[in-house]
Amino acid sequence: MLSEGRDAAWMQYALAQAQLAFAAAEVPVGAVVVCDGQLIAQAHNQTLQLGDPTAHAEVLALRKAAQVMGNHRLNMCTLYVTLEPCTMCSGAVFQARLSRVVYGAKEAKTGAAGSVVDVFANRQLNHQTEVLGGVLADEAAQLLSDFFAARRHDAAQNQTAHRVPDTALRTPSTAFAASAPEGLYLSTLPATMGMRMHYFMQKTACDEGEGATTWIFLHPLWHWSAWWAPLMQCLVDQGQQVIAPDLIGWGRSDKPKKTAWHTLARHVDAINALLRANQASRCVLVCQDGSEQLAFALAKHLHAHEDGQNNLVQVDAVVQLHCTETAGIWPAPSGATTKKTWRAESYLRSHFASYSNTLKATQMGQSGYAALIQEACAPYPDAGHARNWACTCFDGGGQARCARDALPVPYLALQGHAQRDARTLANALLDWQAHSLPEL
Numbered sequence: 001m002l003s004e005g006r007d008a009a010w011m012q013y014a015l016a017q018a019q020l021a022f023a024a025a026e027v028p029v030g031a032v033v034v035c036d037g038q039l040i041a042q043a044h045n046q047t048l049q050l051g052d053p054t055a056h057a058e059v060l061a062l063r064k065a066a067q068v069m070g071n072h073r074l075n076m077c078t079l080y081v082t083l084e085p086c087t088m089c090s091g092a093v094f095q096a097r098l099s100r101v102v103y104g105a106k107e108a109k110t111g112a113a114g115s116v117v118d119v120f121a122n123r124q125l126n127h128q129t130e131v132l133g134g135v136l137a138d139e140a141a142q143l144l145s146d147f148f149a150a151r152r153h154d155a156a157q158n159q160t161a162h163r164v165p166d167t168a169l170r171t172p173s174t175a176f177a178a179s180a181p182e183g184l185y186l187s188t189l190p191a192t193m194g195m196r197m198h199y200f201m202q203k204t205a206c207d208e209g210e211g212a213t214t215w216i217f218l219h220p221l222w223h224w225s226a227w228w229a230p231l232m233q234c235l236v237d238q239g240q241q242v243i244a245p246d247l248i249g250w251g252r253s254d255k256p257k258k259t260a261w262h263t264l265a266r267h268v269d270a271i272n273a274l275l276r277a278n279q280a281s282r283c284v285l286v287c288q289d290g291s292e293q294l295a296f297a298l299a300k301h302l303h304a305h306e307d308g309q310n311n312l313v314q315v316d317a318v319v320q321l322h323c324t325e326t327a328g329i330w331p332a333p334s335g336a337t338t339k340k341t342w343r344a345e346s347y348l349r350s351h352f353a354s355y356s357n358t359l360k361a362t363q364m365g366q367s368g369y370a371a372l373i374q375e376a377c378a379p380y381p382d383a384g385h386a387r388n389w390a391c392t393c394f395d396g397g398g399q400a401r402c403a404r405d406a407l408p409v410p411y412l413a414l415q416g417h418a419q420r421d422a423r424t425l426a427n428a429l430l431d432w433q434a435h436s437l438p439e440l
Helices: 002-023 057-069 087-096 137-156 225-237 264-277 292-304 344-353 356-360 365-377 383-391 398-405 422-436
Strands: 030-035 038-044 077-083 100-105 130-132 184-186 197-202 213-217 241-245 282-287 314-322 411-415
Touching: 002 030, 002 038, 002 057, 002 077, 002 100, 002 137, 030 057, 038 057, 057 077, 057 087, 077 087, 077 137, 100 137, 197 225, 197 264, 213 225, 213 264, 225 241, 225 422, 241 264, 264 292, 282 292, 282 422, 292 314, 314 422, 344 365, 411 422
Parallel strands: 077 100, 100 130, 213 241, 213 282, 282 314, 314 411
Antiparallel strands: 030 038, 030 077, 184 197, 197 241
16 A cells, blocks of 8 residues: 555656646656656656657656666666556666556557557566556546547637638748748737747757756848748757747738737737747847847846746847848838838848848858848738838837847847858857856
8 A cells, every 4th residue: 555655646746747748738648757765857748849759758757867867777766657658668668677667547559568569568578677557547547638638629629720810911831832841830829919920949858847948039020030940950959949939920920910010018928928838948039130129128028027926937148140241131221111112022132232242252152142032031922911021120229239238137249140150150159158157
């Protein structure tokens, strides 16, 4: 009876992890690893968030446990998981040489502890693991049932949820045929008033959890989140977490029909809500070409509410990127953008033409900038979309400088092109982070 009580108590921790998976729209499975009565690792499913088919709760928990123990063999440890392990996770258990596995609900379709196959009953294997199933099985099964019921309901409501509000426009997906791949969407943020917000996100298993730093990229106002793709990939390759939203009115996000919708406060609220929805508890804001005012306002807002119960996001720093070739694009000349003859593509082409001699000497060259212009204009296939793009800008100039001087967090200015100089900039950011930002 004492052992049963202990197993149930540890399974509660695994269920808490499963709840986190549920909240993140992942299949709600949680796992913890216990050694000598001590909790040494915990994790939940993150296959969607990490874009990793192996990111099951058991695998992530075992990875963390091995790091804590300093050994890939976990002979004296017990794995508690809310759902019967699959064959992949059972193989990971075998490789870790766990002494026990305790699971909750049975998995009738993929269970490898007796439901479909029984890996643990194979006596030819050179390690045997004790298995106990059914601990808090009802609670674990109910959580899964609730999750899939909610997903079926969401699927039934999918068409309604993805309808374009009467107050907005949506760029057809065909316009992005030659652009960066599609990311994720949120259409339930109150701050966006029913409009769908698009964003790229990449999280890493090693940085997942409380205190992990996420780089938040606020795109130039003459481009959208695709501008940051090469730089973000360099950071992801080095184990960093990144999020790059398309502001409402830009990129793949919906675009309000009335430009009066755009206020600094609304965009701050929308980005804040997006960060909270994705549990980005600690971040560095990176901005360029018009988005610095938004970054400064967001940093101040989050810093002012850091200790409040309704805000869980901490800003460590603001980084502003400067690039000679893109400086001066935004804001567009006053008055010119309101003319019916104004076109974003011709405006950008004219701007970069003034740097033709410089561009010939760069790795991108003129053809590379032609592709950049095409991508920048992809979200605005007609005058209705483009007018919104053209008329929207935040305060800049002297006001931006005053805002920067009043920042409550560290500030860094970097010179470089986010696409051409991606690897150099990524290394500079990580070096600065390692030597200048405060530790938790």
